[in-house]
Amino acid sequence: MALIVQKYGGTSVGSIERIKAVAERVARVRAGGDQVVVVVSAMAGETNRLFKLAAQLSDSPHPREADVLVATGEQVSAALLAIRLQALGYPTVSFLAHQLRLATDSRHGNAKIRSVEASRLIEALAAGHIAVVAGYQGVDPKGDITTLGRGASDLTAVALAAALKADACEIYTDVEGVFTADPNICPRARKLGRISYDEMMEMAGLGAKVLQLRSVELARRYNVPLVVRSSFSEAAGTWVGQEDKSMEEVMVSGVTLDQNQSKITIAGVADRPGLAARIFGPIAEAGMVVDMIIQNASADGRTDLTFTVGRDDLRGALELCRLMAAEISAAGVRHEEQVAKVSIVGLGMRTHAGVAARMFRVLADEGINIQMIATSEIKISVVVNAKYGELAMRALHDALLGKGSNATSAESV
Ligand code: ASP
Ligand code: MG
Numbered sequence: 001m002a003l004i005v006q007k008y009g010g011t012s013v014g015s016i017e018r019i020k021a022v023a024e025r026v027a028r029v030r031a032g033g034d035q036v037v038v039v040v041s042a043m044a045g046e047t048n049r050l051f052k053l054a055a056q057l058s059d060s061p062h063p064r065e066a067d068v069l070v071a072t073g074e075q076v077s078a079a080l081l082a083i084r085l086q087a088l089g090y091p092t093v094s095f096l097a098h099q100l101r102l103a104t105d106s107r108h109g110n111a112k113i114r115s116v117e118a119s120r121l122i123e124a125l126a127a128g129h130i131a132v133v134a135g136y137q138g139v140d141p142k143g144d145i146t147t148l149g150r151g152a153s154d155l156t157a158v159a160l161a162a163a164l165k166a167d168a169c170e171i172y173t174d175v176e177g178v179f180t181a182d183p184n185i186c187p188r189a190r191k192l193g194r195i196s197y198d199e200m201m202e203m204a205g206l207g208a209k210v211l212q213l214r215s216v217e218l219a220r221r222y223n224v225p226l227v228v229r230s231s232f233s234e235a236a237g238t239w240v241g242q243e244d245k246s247m248e249e250v251m252v253s254g255v256t257l258d259q260n261q262s263k264i265t266i267a268g269v270a271d272r273p274g275l276a277a278r279i280f281g282p283i284a285e286a287g288m289v290v291d292m293i294i295q296n297a298s299a300d301g302r303t304d305l306t307f308t309v310g311r312d313d314l315r316g317a318l319e320l321c322r323l324m325a326a327e328i329s330a331a332g333v334r335h336e337e338q339v340a341k342v343s344i345v346g347l348g349m350r351t352h353a354g355v356a357a358r359m360f361r362v363l364a365d366e367g368i369n370i371q372m373i374a375t376s377e378i379k380i381s382v383v384v385n386a387k388y389g390e391l392a393m394r395a396l397h398d399a400l401l402g403k404g405s406n407a408t409s410a411e412s413v
Contacts (some may be wrong), residue, residue, distance in 0.1 A: 002167040004029060007135065007157035011174040012231035013077045014044035020261070022172075022231060023084040026130060030054045030090055035125040037164065039135045039157040040081055042073025047136075047150070063108030067137075067147045071097075074134035074153065082132045095120065097137040097145070102156070104138030104146045111138050111146035113155070118163040126159040133160060156217035162222035169224050171211060172231035177238030178203070178210050181255040181397040185390050188402050192253060193236075198242035199253050199345050200226075202379045207258035216240065243347055250291040251348035251355060252400045257393040258341040259386055261291070262314040263371065265306040266321055268331025271297045279324050281304065286320065288313040292341070292374040292383060303332070306372065308341065309384060339371065340389030343381040344396060356380050362399040368392050 006029070008022050022038075030036050041047075050070045054061040061069075075096060082094040100120055104111035124131045135153025136148045148155050154171055161169035176202065181189040195203075204213040210228055219226050219240065226395035229237025247253075269275050276295065283290055294308040309317045316335060321333045349355050356373075359380055364369055368391065372383035384392055 001033050001035065002218045003035045003037070003164055005037045005039065005157050005161040005164065005166045005169045007153055007169070007171050008041065008081075008231055009153065009171075009173045010041045010044035010046070012079065012172050013040050016080075016285045016303075017215050019077070019080050019084055023081060023088055025172075025231065026081075026085060027088050027090050030130055037121055037125070037131045037133060037160055037166070038081065039133045039160060040074060040077040040151040040223070041135050043077055046073040046076070064144060067108045067145050069288045071137040071145050071147055074136050078132045078134040082130075085130055085132070090130055091128055092132060093124050094132045096134050097156075097190050098139040100133065100160075102138045103158070104140055104148065106140040106142070106144070106146065108144075108146055110149045111140065113138060113148065113159050116159055116163045118160070121160065121164060126384060133258050133288060144364055147214075149214070151209075151212040152214065154212040155218060156295070158215045158218045158222075158224055161224045162218065166224070168227055170220065170227045170229060170237075172229060173210065174230060174232060175210060176230045176233060176235045177228050178208070178240070178254070180253065180401050181393055182208075182257065185257065186394050186397045187213075188398055190401075191235075194241070194247070195253055196237045196247050196347055197240060198243065199247075199347055200240045202343070202345045202376070203256050206256040206341065206345065206379070206381065208254070208256050211240070218319070232312070247249065247347050248345055248351055251352045252346040253348075254345050255393050255397045256343045256345065257389050258343075259389045260311045261339050261341050261383065261386075262311045262317075263306060263308050263339045263383060264314075264317060264321055264331075265304055265334045266325050266330050267334060269303050269304045269305055269328065270330075271301045271303050273285075275328055276305065278328060279321070280322065282320050285308075286316060288317050289318075292372050292381065294372055294374075296329055308339065308372070311337065336371075336385075338386035339383050340386045340392070341381050341383050342389060342392040342396065344400060345379045347378055349378050349380070358400065359396060362395050363392060366391060366395045368395075382397070 073266045078094045082092045085092040101117040105116045135156040179189045183189040206402040226240040291308045
């Protein structure tokens with residue numbers, strides 16, 4: 001008998017028909033003798049619909065009340081799925097976050113999980129019940145409802161799988177797994193059979209939307225084996241886990257594209273200690289995530305500082321930068337609103353030389369200008385004009401991962 005945590009995303013539970021289909025799938029696993037904990041997202045579009053309702057009433061709804069509102073989406077789908085499973089004859093009990101003491105801090109809208117008490121789930125499973133849990137929500141020390149950030153039902157599922165020491169955490173979605181690139185942009189993208197936590201974290205952080213970043217981090221920390229698969233088919237899905245030797249043989253596992261970036265340059269900053277800290281301190285305090293940062297001192301003792309931010313943060317970041325530039329007597333602030341970040345990810349980059357050169361050659365052959373470059377041990381990212389983002393992704397995918405290239409087929413790992 002295994003203990004399986006299954007998470008179903010919004011499209012998987014997006015209608016009454018879909019909830020019936022999910023119930024059949026859960027019932028089959030239970031009928032096979034395994035214990036099942038199901039985590040659900042809100043029905044597709046529901047969380048956005050709720051946020052929009054609030055937006056019609058206030059320009060800045062209080063985050064505490066916004067959480068009370070948006071957490072209802074998952075409550076609805078949890079109850080509906082439990083009702084259906086019971087109708088099929090399977091004893092089932094639904095749980096909201098407070099009933100599991102899924103404790104978080106008080107950062108409404110983006111709360112961090114502190115602890116989970118597995119005891120009620122364990123009791124329910126021992127009694128032969130299926131447990132259905134509302135994802136995305138938590139409860140803070142005051143007992144107030146919090147939410148864990150957009151897409152964070154994945155995180156709920158991984159946290160429960162870790163607390164229960166589950167045998168697997170299956171993430172059901174509307175695609176058949178993790179792909180080598182976005183199939184909507186790259187027709188030749190292929191499903192990966194397996195991928196390491198590290199690669200998945202890079203890909204999730206770089207724009208692949210299939211898994212929420214924090215959930216992969218948590219899975220890695222607690223060594224929770226993840227499987228990403230479709231609730232619309234029986235296809236095997238992608239396994240995400242610890243790396244093994246064969247994974248290093250694959251030079252590039254995936255190409256990602258984030259088209260939602262902007263670039264800011266603070267020009268002519270004096271080249272002395274403390275100025276980068278002065279600039280980035282207030283930006284971090286405002287909760288804006290700065291990504292690639294490039295600084296290069298020139299001979300005249302001045303430096304240009306260029307970095308990227310998510311496009312939603314551009315206006316706020318520009319305001320802060322202009323203030324700061326005046327304070328530190330920088331020459332000025334420039335920005336480019338529409339840039340894209342294209343990245344290649346692969347464990348094999350640790351051992352294969354020349355990957356960056358190949359990447360730059362592919363972009364050069366397409367006539368795409370590279371504006372910024374950043375690397376880590378297992379990824380190389382470039383910033384390009386947003387117009388060329390999709391072209392860059394396709395070209396890189398087909399050159400480095402397409403059939404006939406000397407990169408090992410990702411599917412064969
Ligand atoms: N319903 C939430 C959202 O849309 C959480 C989730 O779906 O994972 O962000
Ligand atoms: Mg999701």
